[in-house]
Amino acid sequence: MADKDKNKEKLERLENFLKKVSNKIMVMSGKGGVGKSTVAANLAVFLSNRGYKVGLLDVDVHGPSIGTIMGIVWQRIYPSGEMLKPVLWSKNLKVVSVQFLLENPDDAIIWRGPIKIGIINQFLSDVDWGELDYLIIDSPPGTGDEPLTIAQTIPDCKALIVTTPQKLSLADVRKSLTFCKQVNIDVLGVIENMSGFVCPNCGTVHNIFKSGGGDELSKQYKIDFLGKIPIDPKIVEESDEGNLLDKYNGKVKEIMNEIVDKIINKLSKNNKGGESFMRIAIPMAQGELCAHFGHCEVFGIADVEDGKIVKEEYLTPPPHAPGVIPNWLAKQKVNVVLTGGMGPMAKNLMRQNGIEVITGVSGGTLRDVVEAYLNNKLVIGENSCDHEHGKGHAHKH
Numbered sequence: 001m002a003d004k005d006k007n008k009e010k011l012e013r014l015e016n017f018l019k020k021v022s023n024k025i026m027v028m029s030g031k032g033g034v035g036k037s038t039v040a041a042n043l044a045v046f047l048s049n050r051g052y053k054v055g056l057l058d059v060d061v062h063g064p065s066i067g068t069i070m071g072i073v074w075q076r077i078y079p080s081g082e083m084l085k086p087v088l089w090s091k092n093l094k095v096v097s098v099q100f101l102l103e104n105p106d107d108a109i110i111w112r113g114p115i116k117i118g119i120i121n122q123f124l125s126d127v128d129w130g131e132l133d134y135l136i137i138d139s140p141p142g143t144g145d146e147p148l149t150i151a152q153t154i155p156d157c158k159a160l161i162v163t164t165p166q167k168l169s170l171a172d173v174r175k176s177l178t179f180c181k182q183v184n185i186d187v188l189g190v191i192e193n194m195s196g197f198v199c200p201n202c203g204t205v206h207n208i209f210k211s212g213g214g215d216e217l218s219k220q221y222k223i224d225f226l227g228k229i230p231i232d233p234k235i236v237e238e239s240d241e242g243n244l245l246d247k248y249n250g251k252v253k254e255i256m257n258e259i260v261d262k263i264i265n266k267l268s269k270n271n272k273g274g275e276s277f278m279r280i281a282i283p284m285a286q287g288e289l290c291a292h293f294g295h296c297e298v299f300g301i302a303d304v305e306d307g308k309i310v311k312e313e314y315l316t317p318p319p320h321a322p323g324v325i326p327n328w329l330a331k332q333k334v335n336v337v338l339t340g341g342m343g344p345m346a347k348n349l350m351r352q353n354g355i356e357v358i359t360g361v362s363g364g365t366l367r368d369v370v371e372a373y374l375n376n377k378l379v380i381g382e383n384s385c386d387h388e389h390g391k392g393h394a395h396k397h
C-alpha cells in the first residue's frame with residue numbers, strides 16, 4: 001500500500017476510535033513527582049470499579065510509571081490481527097504503557113520527537129481499546145511533545161492538572177494553564193496532591209506545610225478545584241506492592257471517591273453510553289432538598305430524557321434502617337442520587353447497585369437541583385455527613 005493510503009487508513013482508524021470514547025482526560029502537571037501518575041492510575045481504577053469502561057494510556061515515554069504503580073510492569077502488549085491487544089487490568093480497565101514494549105522495564109528510552117509522536121498516535125489508532133466511557137492519559141510533566149501530540153490529536157480532550165501546594169509547583173501549573181489555552185483544550189479541574197499529612201495513628205489530616213494553593217489558583221483562573229489529597233505513607237507502601245487506593249480503607253480513599261464523583265458529575269452527560277434516559281433522585285423535606293439522606297420525608301424523582309425533565313414524582317421511602325434506602329432506590333430504577341450528605345456504607349451500597357452518588361449538594365426544589373445538575377451548574381460543597389448534623393449549607397441554585 002502506498003504511504004499516502006496507509007496514512008489515510010491510519011487517520012480513519014484514529015477517528016473511528018476517538019468517536020467510540022465518550023470522555024478523554026489528559027492528566028498533566030507542571031512539575032515532576034507531584035503524584036500525577038498516582039492520580040491517573042487511581043482515577044482509572046475507581047471509574048472502572050463503578051462500572052465504566054476505561055482505558056488508561058501512559059504516554060510518558062521517558063519515565064513511564066503506570067506499570068510500576070499498578071504492579072504490572074512485566075506485562076506485554078501483543079499484536080492480535082491488525083491491532084495491538086492492551087493489558088487487561090480488570091473486566092472494565094485496559095492499560096497501555098511504553099513500559100509494556102520494553103525488553104527490560106528499566107531500559108532507558110531515547111526516542112526523539114517524531115518517533116515519540118508516532119508511537120503515541122499508534123497507541124491511539126492501533127490498540128484494540130473497544131468502546132470506552134473514559135480514556136485517561138498520563139502524560140509526562142511539563143508541556144513538551146507528548147501533551148502537545150495529545151492535544152493536537154484529540155481536540156475534545158480535557159486536562160486534569162495535578163499540583164502540590166508549594167509555590168514552585170503552582171507557578172508550573174500556571175504554565176500548564178497557558179498551554180491548555182494555547183492548544184485550545186478545556187481544563188477539567190485542579191487536584192492538589194500531597195496537601196497535608198494523614199497521621200498514621202489517628203487518621204486525621206494535619207496541614208504540616210501550607211495547603212490550599214491549588215484552591216486559590218483555581219479561583220483566580222476560574223477553574224474547578226476538585227480536591228486535596230493528603231500525604232499518606234500508605235500510598236507509597238501500597239503502590240510498591242502494586243495496590244491502588246481502592247483496596248485501602250482510609251481517608252484518601254474517601255477523598256479519591258469524592259474527586260471521582262465530581263469528575264463524573266462534570267462529564268456525566270457525555271458518558272451514558274448512548275442512552276439518553278436518567279432517573280435522578282433527591283432526598284427532600286418541606287419541598288426542598290434536605291441534607292440528611294436517611295431521614296428525609298420523601299424522595300423527589302425526576303425522569304430525564306435527552307437532557308430535559310419529562311416527569312417529576314415524589315415517593316415516600318420505607319422507614320430508615322441500614323441498607324434499606326439504597327435497595328429501595330435501586331428498585332425504583334434510580335441511577336443518580338444528588339444529596340447533601342451520605343455515609344460511606346450507604347454510598348458503597350449505591351455504587352454496588354449501579355447508582356451514581358453526588359454529595360455536597362444543597363438547597364432547592366427537585367427541578368432546581370436537577371436542572372443545575374444537567375446544566376453543569378451544581379454547586380458542590382462537602383459531604384454534609386462528614387460534619388456534625390445540622391450544619392448543612394442552604395444556598396439555592
Ligand SMILES: Nc1ncnc2c1ncn2[C@@H]1O[C@H](COP(=O)(O)OP(=O)(O)OP(=O)(O)O)[C@@H](O)[C@H]1O
Binds near residue numbers: 034
Ligand atoms: N498523596 C501521596 N502521599 C504519599 N505519597 C504519594 C502521594 N502521591 C504520590 N505519592 C508517591 O510519590 C511518588 C511520585 O508519584 P508519581 O509517580 O505518581 O508522580 P508523578 O508526578 O507522576 O511523577 P513523574 O514526574 O515521574 O511523572 C510515588 O512514590 C508515589 O507513591
